[in-house]
Amino acid sequence: MLPNVIFPLILSLSTHSAAVIMKQTCRCLFFLLFFLCFSIHLNLSEGADSITANQSLSGYLNQTIVSAGKTFELGFFTRGNFSRYYVGIWYKNVIQQAIVWVANREKPISDINSAELKILDGNLVLVDKSQDPIWSTNVSSTTSNSSVATLNDDGNLVLRDGSEPRTSEGFWQSFDHPADTLLPGAKIAYDKRTKAKQLLISWKNSEDPAPGLFSLELDPNESQYIIKWNRTQPYWTSGAWNGHIFSSVPEMTLNSIFNSSYVDNINEAYLTYSLYNPESISKLVMDVSGQIKLISWWESTKDWISAWSQPRQQCEVYDYCGAFGTCNQSSLPSCSCLQGFKPKFENDWNLGDYSGGCVREIDLPQCGNGSTSTGRKDKFLQNPQVSLPVNYQTVIAGSAGECESVCLNNCSCTAYSYDGNACLVWNGEIMDLQQLPENDGSGITIYVRLAASAPQFSSNKKNKGVVIGAIVGSAAVVTVLLAIVKVTIRRRQRHILGTANAVERSSVAYLELEMRGDNKNDTGVPFYSWKSILASTENFSDVHKLGQGGFGPVYKGLLPGGKEIAVKRLSSFSVQGSNEFQNEVVLIAKLQHRNLVKLLGYCIEGNEKILLYEYMPNKSLDVFIFDKTLCILLNWRKRFEIILGIARGILYLHQDSRLRIIHRDLKTSNILLDAEMNPRISDFGLARIVEDKVTEASTNKVVGTYGYMSPEYASYGQFSIKSDVFSFGIIVLEIISGKRNTGFYGSTEALNLLGYAWRLWSENRALDLLDPMILAFFKKSEVVKCINVGLLCVEEDPIDRPTMSNVVLMLSGEMTFLPVPKQPAFAMRKHAFSASSSSSNKPDPISNELTMFVPQGR
Numbered sequence: 062m063l064p065n066v067i068f069p070l071i072l073s074l075s076t077h078s079a080a081v082i083m084k085q086t087c088r089c090l091f092f093l094l095f096f097l098c099f100s101i102h103l104n105l106s107e108g109a110d111s112i113t114a115n116q117s118l119s120g121y122l123n124q125t126i127v128s129a130g131k132t133f134e135l136g137f138f139t140r141g142n143f144s145r146y147y148v149g150i151w152y153k154n155v156i157q158q159a160i161v162w163v164a165n166r167e168k169p170i171s172d173i174n175s176a177e178l179k180i181l182d183g184n185l186v187l188v189d190k191s192q193d194p195i196w197s198t199n200v201s202s203t204t205s206n207s208s209v210a211t212l213n214d215d216g217n218l219v220l221r222d223g224s225e226p227r228t229s230e231g232f233w234q235s236f237d238h239p240a241d242t243l244l245p246g247a248k249i250a251y252d253k254r255t256k257a258k259q260l261l262i263s264w265k266n267s268e269d270p271a272p273g274l275f276s277l278e279l280d281p282n283e284s285q286y287i288i289k290w291n292r293t294q295p296y297w298t299s300g301a302w303n304g305h306i307f308s309s310v311p312e313m314t315l316n317s318i319f320n321s322s323y324v325d326n327i328n329e330a331y332l333t334y335s336l337y338n339p340e341s342i343s344k345l346v347m348d349v350s351g352q353i354k355l356i357s358w359w360e361s362t363k364d365w366i367s368a369w370s371q372p373r374q375q376c377e378v379y380d381y382c383g384a385f386g387t388c389n390q391s392s393l394p395s396c397s398c399l400q401g402f403k404p405k406f407e408n409d410w411n412l413g414d415y416s417g418g419c420v421r422e423i424d425l426p427q428c429g430n431g432s433t434s435t436g437r438k439d440k441f442l443q444n445p446q447v448s449l450p451v452n453y454q455t456v457i458a459g460s461a462g463e464c465e466s467v468c469l470n471n472c473s474c475t476a477y478s479y480d481g482n483a484c485l486v487w488n489g490e491i492m493d494l495q496q497l498p499e500n501d502g503s504g505i506t507i508y509v510r511l512a513a514s515a516p517q518f519s520s521n522k523k524n525k526g527v528v529i530g531a532i533v534g535s536a537a538v539v540t541v542l543l544a545i546v547k548v549t550i551r552r553r554q555r556h557i558l559g560t561a562n563a564v565e566r567s568s569v570a571y572l573e574l575e576m577r578g579d580n581k582n583d584t585g586v587p588f589y590s591w592k593s594i595l596a597s598t599e600n601f602s603d604v605h606k607l608g609q610g611g612f613g614p615v616y617k618g619l620l621p622g623g624k625e626i627a628v629k630r631l632s633s634f635s636v637q638g639s640n641e642f643q644n645e646v647v648l649i650a651k652l653q654h655r656n657l658v659k660l661l662g663y664c665i666e667g668n669e670k671i672l673l674y675e676y677m678p679n680k681s682l683d684v685f686i687f688d689k690t691l692c693i694l695l696n697w698r699k700r701f702e703i704i705l706g707i708a709r710g711i712l713y714l715h716q717d718s719r720l721r722i723i724h725r726d727l728k729t730s731n732i733l734l735d736a737e738m739n740p741r742i743s744d745f746g747l748a749r750i751v752e753d754k755v756t757e758a759s760t761n762k763v764v765g766t767y768g769y770m771s772p773e774y775a776s777y778g779q780f781s782i783k784s785d786v787f788s789f790g791i792i793v794l795e796i797i798s799g800k801r802n803t804g805f806y807g808s809t810e811a812l813n814l815l816g817y818a819w820r821l822w823s824e825n826r827a828l829d830l831l832d833p834m835i836l837a838f839f840k841k842s843e844v845v846k847c848i849n850v851g852l853l854c855v856e857e858d859p860i861d862r863p864t865m866s867n868v869v870l871m872l873s874g875e876m877t878f879l880p881v882p883k884q885p886a887f888a889m890r891k892h893a894f895s896a897s898s899s900s901s902n903k904p905d906p907i908s909n910e911l912t913m914f915v916p917q918g919r
Contacts (some may be wrong), residue, residue: 111211112180113223120146120176127153130214133161137173141268145169148178148187148196149270150216150235152342156363161216161242161344162235165196166270185210185220185233198233216244240270243334243345245319249286250331251279259331261347266414274416275351275378279330284323286332288353288371294451296379296493297353297372310371318343318357318368318694338693343368351378357694366679367736368694376495383418384490385509387447391498394622399494400442401511413623418490423512428472441465441477441508442517448495449505450476450487458484465508478507586650589673591666594618598628607680617676625676626661630669646672648745652718656710658733658743674743678736682792683729686799692832697839699738700796704847705872706740707732711789712865714742715782723749725780727788728769729795749780768802768813772857783859786868790854793847794818799832815855815885822852822882846871852882 109116109126118124118136125136134153138160139146148164165187170176175190185208187196198220207223221231236247241263243249250259263273280287285307286299300308302323307313313321318341321334336343342358354370372378375395376388382396383405389395396410398419404410406417425439458464464484468474473488487507497504511517597618598605605617607627618628649660664671682703685691695703714722724745731744771787773779791802794814802814821829827848831839850871856862861883863871871879 110213111209112178112185113209114180114207117177117179118148120170120173126212128212128214128216132214133212133216135212135218137170137176139173140270144171145269146171146173146176147270150212150218152358155342155358157365159344159358159365160270161240161244162218163240163270166240166264166272168195169271170195180208180210183208185218200233215246217247240264241273241347245334245336245343248331248333249277249279250329251281252329253281254328261345261353263347263349263351266349273349275347275349277347277353279332281330284325284330288347288351290351290379294379296351297377299371310369318355318696338690341690341693350375351381360690366694369737373737380416380418380493382415382494384492385419385421385494386415387444387494387496389496392496394620394624396622399444399491399509400517401509401515411621411623421512423515425510425512438469438513439510440513440515441468442511442515443506443508445506446497446499446501446504447507448493448497448503449478449485450491450507451493452489453478453485453487456484456486468508468510474510476507476509478505480505586646586660587662589662589664589671591664591669591671593620594628594664594666594671594673596621597626601628601630618673625678627674627676629672629674631671648720648722648748648750651720652714652722654710654713654718656706656740656742657713658741677733677741679734679738681730682732682734682740682796685734686729686796686832687801689834692799692834695738695835697831697835697844700835701840701843701847703732703734703738703740704793704796705869707742707789707792708865708869708872710740710742711785712869714748715785715865720750721782723751723780723782724785724788725749725774726766726769727785727792728766729792732792771859773859781859782864783862786854786862786865787859789865789868790851790862791815793851793854794830797832797844797847797851798830799834818848818852819885822848846879849879849882852885853880855885856883857885 110129112118112126118126120137123137125134127134131153133150135148135150137146138149138151138158147166147169149160150162151158151160170187170189172190176187176195178185178187180186181188181194181197184200185198186194188194200220208220209223210218210220211227212218216235218235219229219231220233221227221229225231236244237259239247239249239259239261241261243261248259249261251257258278261277263275265271265273274291276289276292277286278289279285280298283298283301285301287295288297289295299310302308302325305313306321307323318338319334319336321332323332324330334345344356346354346356348354348370350370352370352372352375355368356365357368358364359366374390375381376390382388385399385402386396387399389397394413396415398404401422402419403422404415404417405420406414409415409417456464456467458467458479461479464477464479464486467484468477468486471486471488474486475489476487476491478485491507491509595601597620598616601614601616607615607617609615613630616628616630618626620626646660646663649657658677659675660672661675662673664673679685685695686700711724711727714724722745724742725747726744727742731742733741733743735741769788769791771780771784774784791814795802798814798818800814800817818830821827827845828841830848831844850863850868853861853863854868863880
């Protein structure tokens with residue numbers, strides 16, 4: 062073909078010199094050869110799923126191979142540091158690149174432009190510019206030049222002889238050499254013949270795939286899996302396999318997601334799993350946090366979610382805060398240094414990597430009977446209510462003073478504890494220390510050795526009188542000043558209250574005085590600066606926006622210690638919003654329950670009002686139950702646990718807390734889900750406190766959400782604890798069915814979900830209400846019981862609705878016979894809406910997230 066192009070060109074240019082002809086001919090050849098070479102590389106990088114003996118992947122060209130079904134991709138990648146490159150496998154069609162396997166995690170590539178992945182002497186080898194091997198499959202049994210490396214659709218990279226079928230296991234596969242991730246179909250095993258173990262080893266940190274501190278492996282003696290710190294110290298066990306799950310991992314009953322298998326035969330023991338929905342994307346990861354996590358890709362929000370993690374609490378991870386660090390599950394950040402100590406690596410600490418631990422602010426003097434050059438002895442600082450650190454020694458001592466002397470006279474002793482019966486001492490670094498809640502009976506007091514010159518012991522006896530006098534005098538002055546300030550504040554408050562409804566600025570000033578100026582209204586919640594809020598959200602970047610509510614937008618934030626938070630920003634110039642803001646801070650600060658969201662702090666700056674909550678990685682309940690893909694993550698067992706958790710949270714509000722609180726805006730979008738999918742009730746902006754013995758009240762301003770409001774509240778403004786019960790009944794029926802209450806608008810089946818549920822109940826077809834996505838695994842009696850309870854909660858007359866204490870009893874199985882429900886007041890829902898909505902003639906058939914205010918709109 063080439064002569065057919067060149068010869069006519071020569072004839073047509075016969076008047077030109079031979080030099081010109083040759084120049085143009087060479088140019089044609091150059092472009093032709095370039096096109097051919099480019100085509101070869103293009104075909105390899107975009108269409109191939111294998112590397113053969115005459116092909117290679119070039120780091121310079123950023124070439125990849127892709128599995129036949131376009132599920133996984135193999136190529137070169139980097140994380141944060143562009144001087145370290147790796148060969149890895151990741152999901153092809155997931156926006157957030159999730160690495161599931163790394164070849165050279167211990168030997169990164171520094172020069173990506175000269176790196177190649179090729180077949181060499183039958184092995185798959187990563188070479189540098191000198192053709193020296195950086196990483197190899199290192200299969201000694203083969204020298205075949207016909208070897209082929211194929212990336213399969215399950216994410217397994219298989220090295221096989223080219224003459225073997227593509228389905229063969231080959232003589233090497235990446236599934237036998239996992240990194241931090243166990244993919245469906247892979248296994249984590251123990252070979253009884255060779256005693257070899259397969260381990261999942263965490264990354265060093267989120268930007269470094271080098272082997273980290275945490276590993277998951279099989280304990281062959283106990284038929285259970287364990288997580289170890291530094292490959293030596295076990296701190297979590299799965300419990301024994303009972304034929305279906307590991308006993309300490311009840312989350313494995315989420316078998317609408319995956320099916321686990323544990324095999325134990327004469328040759329090996331291993332765990333493997335498969336997904337019930339092959340189209341879903343889930344993986345088991347040994348995370349850098351020291352937790353083993355089941356993570357699934359959330360296509361609707363383009364995000365990864367955690368279905369469960371073990372250990373459940375971060376502080377249960379061994380030595381999470383490092384030497385001389387203490388972990389407090391309820392603090393922010395969770396790690397801090399003991400008094401007299403500081404972070405060893407300040408930058409790592411600020412990034413949330415606490416593994417380096419803490420070091421002394423002032424070194425101990427040279428050892429010699431515990432004395433300094435001035436003759437002053439080292440001292441011990443009390444640290445109460447902490448967990449028992451590891452690696453202690455028991456010594457004989459008859460008293461606390463004697464125990465202290467034993468430690469003081471031992472140069473290597475760093476701490477002691479005496480409980481009246483035993484003297485415990487620690488030599489060297491103190492590891493795995495936790496700060497425990499006050500009501501935890503396992504807490505002990507340890508005394509940590511510090512230099513006598515430490516600031517904690519800087520008081521001078523000669524100055525005691527002066528100090529005491531100064532304190533007393535200062536206290537008197539402060540008392541007088543506080544009295545003056547208090548009078549001034551109260552006068553200012555009365556003035557502000559008189560004009561609070563004029564402009565938003567007055568509302569903000571009132572809030573500032575209420576929440577910062579009056580000791581009686583002290584919230585007990587940390588105040589954060591506006592600057593820190595902007596830094597945590599990157600100036601409220603849309604990238605971090607989690608959602609939008611009636612209150613305002615919610616953003617994901619990151620505090621300096623690496624703690625993830627949810628930042629709720631009140632819509633500007635909203636008087637109603639100011640009231641909501643004050644409500645949430647005052648109420649939630651006084652509420653503590655496992656099924657209520659935790660308030661971490663707040664901020665007031667000009668017209669800006671901010672609430673900081675603990676971050677819920679799994680968003681809200683409505684996102685799961687109304688999504689046809691995500692709903693499979695909530696099998697019946699988990700849905701029942703969520704229903705019961707919500708019921709217990711409402712019971713706490715109505716009866717068990719220090720205040721009797723009516724929420725008034727219970728709905729599925731206000732039920733958040735934590736990392737273990739436990740429900741947390743949120744959004745207390747519309748809540749009301751009532752007297753201890755008062756169960757109902759009324760208002761001229763009806764607020765709430767269409768589809769969840771009780772008929773007496775929507776029509777007459779009368780609300781009570783039974784209004785919350787009605788909302789709970791709606792939530793129960795939505796959880797069971799996977800359908801929105803308002804999703805039946807225009808349907809011939811029923812006016813709404815209540816009508817549909819009642820029709821099925823009255824026709825003895827209650828089970829037809831159950832979400833078809835979870836029909837494979839459910840307990841019939843529990844489903845029927847929950848439908849019964851849900852219908853009891855939505856009865857028209859509030860008197861007929863059960864209290865939340867009775868609801869919990871019924872759900873817990875402590876009431877043998879349940880009352881028969883009456884026909885619900887579902888016809889009231891449409892009337893209530895049409896009478897109050899001025900922006901639409903009919904409700905949105907897709908969403909029921911319209912918040913109502915009658916007669917005044919927001």
